[in-house]
Ligand SMILES: Cc1cc2nc3c(=O)[nH]c(=O)nc-3n(C[C@H](O)[C@H](O)[C@H](O)COP(=O)(O)OP(=O)(O)OC[C@H]3O[C@@H](n4cnc5c(N)ncnc54)[C@H](O)[C@@H]3O)c2cc1C
């Protein structure tokens with residue numbers, strides 16, 4: 169029987185939540201006939217994590233020890249290439265995460281495997297996998313197939329698939345020794361954790377979320393003042409941090425923090441998938457955007473097509 | 489340092505492309521050519537700026553390359569106006585609509601001929617958003633690579649780069665050359681060319697190559713491609729927001745009431 173191989177992702181010795189979603193997706197695909205699920209743990213403390221994948225539908229776990237004490241893209245690449253070579257899985261599932269983006273496309277290109285990233289839905293038919301992913305910047309959905317590909321590597325969007333539940337059943341752990349001693353091509357100088365701040369946006373009940381619609385850093389003091397007046401904490405979208413307008417601690421999204429406040433009041437945020445990844449579980453989402461077609465209106469609870477500064481002024485007046 | 493900067497002309501749907509226009513019959517969308525608006529990819533201005541900054545005052549050469557039809561020359565000329573030394577465009581009808589892995593194969597053929605010390609790609613393109621072309625290209629060239637980089641600095645013969653991680657953490661890495669980095673948007677302030685530079689770029693020559701010129705054919709592309717698009721469909725709309733309309737004062741009052749209620753609940 170062919171295998172559906174899940175590349176579990178860990179950081180600092182702990183499995184990241186997307187790993188459980190990958191296993192959930194693998195189970196569903198296996199029920200449709202894609203093969204049997206096998207979970208690969210690649211990393212220094214892989215063995216210690218094996219217990220954590222004692223999950224429904226998981227019988228077999230591959231443990232691949234690596235020489236480095238942390239993720240290194242070229243080591244991961246070499247390990248996955250060797251696993252595909254040895255086991256010829258029908259599917260390899262990994263997260264559409266920054267780590268996977270650092271090696272999976274290289275594996276796919278070198279092996280001429282099937283490949284798709286940011287996959288939001290996938291099914292299996294006799295002819296193989298059928299995947300869906302966004303096209304034209306989320307405006308449309310593209311349906312993809314992979315004719316003639318023995319192995320297809322899919323990077324699944326975090327949050328898009330149901331995670332698997334824990335199970336009592338035992339797992340069979342297989343240790344795979346690979347020669348990875350010289351695979352690394354980069355050296356870690358330092359890992360900097362997200363700096364902590366007194367006002368942690370992840371703990372705030374009410375976020376005033378600012379996006380590129382604010383135009384320039386000059387607008388920030390005035391919006392900070394508004395936040396103060398209405399009792400909200402300021403959070404921002406990615407571009408404001410990259411532009412140096414706001415501290416990294418305030419960023420919401422895939423490469424920022426995940427938040428779920430009671431109220432997420434978004435001013436001038438378009439609603440990109442990577443932003444959504446960090447805030448879609450907010451209890452009440454209110455969006456102000458001058459573009460009626462902005463994607464954020466699709467998932468906000470309340471929306472106003474308006475100039476954010478006009479609304480900000482009125483809100484400040486009301487709270488005075 | 490010789491730096492190769494792949495740039496992409498991206499398509500977005502015209503603003504008035506409504507959900508209504510989509511979904512004829514079986515739910516599939518037909519895209520008429522005039523529904524697309526083409527612009528240079530946002531991310532590529534940042535990778536080019538990073539390249540120009542690294543080569544500032546040095547002996548280096550910065551080359552922009554695109555895989556695209558004539559429309560894509562806008563991206564190349566924007567790059568030339570910013571200060572790139574040369575521009576290369578590769579095109580063949582067989583390249584229409586191909587995926588990131590097939591594009592990477594073509595870029596690999598160009599890079600093998602150009603032999604750059606460093607390749608700077610965008611972290612992603614705003615239309616395909618594969619976020620895959622750069623690392624796929626590095627895989628084919630067997631050079632070191634780091635994805636989603638937000639700082640690049642020289643370190644003797646090597647580079648020190650900072651890559652983003654989920655949750656606000658960052659990793660500092662040292663990589664040797666040749667290397668390929670994918671660059672996050674917003675990490676620098678791309679220079680704005682003056683009118684003279686724009687005019688010169690308009691008149692500059694762009695090397696145009698066909699598939700055969702880079703040693704490839706349609707068959708090679710077909711095996712390189714990672715996927716095939718079978719259909720385009722309208723995106724599923726979310727629940728949709730309850731729209732608050734009226735003058736700003738009225739909207740603000742509604743928002744204040746909604747917030748007040750949500751905070752008490
Ligand atoms: C690997 C990777 C990781 C990423 N991680 C993150 C992340 O963690 N967090 C994140 O946010 N992004 C992240 N991004 C970036 C993401 O793809 C988007 O580029 C970003 O979220 C867009 O931010 P924005 O909505 O503020 O800006 P834009 O998309 O530019 O939207 C600005 C909006 O403001 C509106 N607007 C303009 N003027 C006004 C006005 N006067 N009044 C009202 N509205 C106005 C516009 O209509 C527009 O919709 C990541 C990207 C990559 C490749």
Ligand SMILES: Nc1ncnc2c1ncn2[C@@H]1O[C@H](COP(=O)(O)O)[C@@H](O)[C@H]1O
Nearest residue numbers: 494495555609610612613618619620621
């Ligand atoms: N057709 C293309 N021509 C040149 N470079 C490209 C092309 N497509 C993608 N790239 C490069 O790959 C990056 C990421 O694109 P993508 O993988 O499509 O998200 C872009 O920012 C470009 O640097």
